[in-house]
Amino acid sequence: MRGEDRDTTTTDHIAVAALSSCAIVTAIVLTSIGDRSALGAPGYWAWVLTGLQVAALRTAATGRDWGWLLGASVQLPWIAYALVTAQFGFIPGCLISGFVQANGYLRRRTSLSHHDPIYA
Template sequence: MIAWWSWLLTAVGVTGLYYAGRKRALGWAIGLSAQLLWVAYALATTQYGFLASAGAYGWVYAKNFRTWQTEQRGVTADAAPQ
């Protein structure tokens, strides 16, 4: 497999974590989208265990994004003038 795959997957993953840590929705979108790259990697290298990890990571990213959105709405609603 071409060596740039590992660098690409690392860069995308770290970028997603960076933005998620800064509480930006973009981070969750990048992290979730990165799972498509992992699926492509799994299929290209016939390492099918990565399909399971992409599914698991995708589920966690989606779940945490929904939780984060709910918390953001709660903070916004609490901060609204009454």
């Protein structure tokens, strides 16, 4: 894949991840409105977000660069969950995790382009 094609693909991946993240945040907020549980949000969100995070880690561990991006994109929904459930202690960890995983994605994309035959 040529460098400019890879840049376009990276930009597309980031755009899809950002839109997906925003959609999940919206779903968390909307399903939390009027929730009468002690938590303040439907209990399934913790499971959904954990499942996405585990899938991201597993995917990144198998060498797929988009696993890092999935992990980074799940952090904004975790922050929304922390806010609607008043579990503010999640937020610093989410910010750090988001930075580390976004950096992992960008580093992986850069290393792939340097191993591309077009650069040899």
